[in-house]
Amino acid sequence: DLDNDYFMPILEGVQDFEMSIYDRLGQRIFNTTEYSNEYCIRGCNATWDGTVNNGEYGTIGVYIYQLIITDINGKVRNFEGPVTLIR
Numbered sequence: 558d559l560d561n562d563y564f565m566p567i568l569e570g571v572q573d574f575e576m577s578i579y580d581r582l583g584q585r586i587f588n589t590t591e592y593s594n595e596y597c598i599r600g601c602n603a604t605w606d607g608t609v610n611n612g613e614y615g616t617i618g619v620y621i622y623q624l625i626i627t628d629i630n631g632k633v634r635n636f637e638g639p640v641t642l643i644r
Contacts, residue, residue: 563604
């Protein structure tokens, strides 16, 4: 139905950005330094679509996201939290 098919932050006013997704074992399965200020309907490099490193869909479960953002004033901000993958 194309609702909530991608995980991504919507950002503006940042100098630097990195988003990583980790599986329950702590392995990084996704990483990007690209971001957008609008939701990507068909996907883009700024989104995680639920796939792991080999391009296969990840298993249903809880993953951890980590965002490292440098704002326009040069302050580094770190955000982490869970994201649940369901199909």
